[in-house]
Amino acid sequence: MTTENSVIVGYARVSSRDQNLDRQIMQLLPLITNERYLFQDKQSGRNFDRPEYQRMKDFLRRGDTLIICSLDRLGRNATEMEKEWKELTDRGIYLRVLDMPILDTKPGQDTMNQLVSKVVFDLLSYIAQMEREKIRERQREGIAAAKKAGRPTGRPRIEFPKNWAEIIKQYESGDITAQKAQQDLNLKPGTFYNLLRRYRKR
Template sequence: MKQYAYIRVSTKEQNIDRQILALKPYQISKKNIYCDYQSGKDFERPAYQKLMKKLKKGDLLIIKSIDRLGRNYNDILVQWQYITKELKADILVLDMELLDTRKKTGNLTGTLIADLVLQIFAYVAQTEREFICQRQSEGIAAAKQNGKKFGRPEKEMPDQFKEVCRRCELGELSTRQAAELLGVSHTTFYRRYRKIIGETVSNSRHFGTSE
């Protein structure tokens, strides 16, 4: 039997020391510790996929908490079944004593309790992720209502931008010639040119005289 550990944090800026410290009593070889710096939204993670190829029957996989395995409720259950039923390896979740498949009772009741505990914690992990996404969406919507703008600010155009746009509209310059004259990319100029033309048309309609 070999012991493996899986560690996950969402970004490289996050610290893995807490997870490493929790694994210390098990004296797992460094080559058997797999770490992903990636979101837990799915299982398409390079280190995790390498680990799955290494796990064999009777091996033990140790993780700090169920949300380190993943964040998606259904995917966690599928992976748990794959590891324990198909690969026939064991899993130990350090933060939840009941999630230790080494403790085999040999009866249906014990198996049922373990499955129920897993489903509850997998559900909590996904619900927490959904709450975070919901709070982010609500925060962005509220900020937009208050006039806050997101994304990169628009590039400041040279002083002669409007005059160059006027010459484009009169057919004196092509949009590519105009972009070169202003020293900006054609894409940037064309987008801003279309915007200012659109505003001009809108204003002329708004202030136009009726018959």
């Protein structure tokens, strides 16, 4: 339920450099608590990093309302939209979709609105599941085709650096730290420890 401290937040996003945020901003500003509560992202190319969206999610509290101009502001596909919708509503955050008011989750919605909202969400979940199945099927087909053509599948096996034995001897005798060993071997921490596990199993 909403409280005296609840706020109404807006989120705007465009998916290319050519698009403009102004139209969404004009729609959202009159509806939110304060212009400080308007979060906006502008992605470029294939980059889908959404720093403002993540900051907004950290800011939102139970009882707050999030307004978006359209459902696809939540994600690029049905899978992402379903995930974000469920996460937000499970946290007690109300959603208002301007071009689909039937989806509003605000308290006081009549029974028909609640029913339609549930049907739409169930449909979204179904589409998301179909998307995941298609992705898995394409992956299986790609792996099968690669095997048939004799191409390697999966991640290439990382080889031990030439100076591995010398550096690991120093590391295991306590002469150098793990961080120094990683620097000398020019390896990231995750790769270093993966190789170390393989080395110790020999």
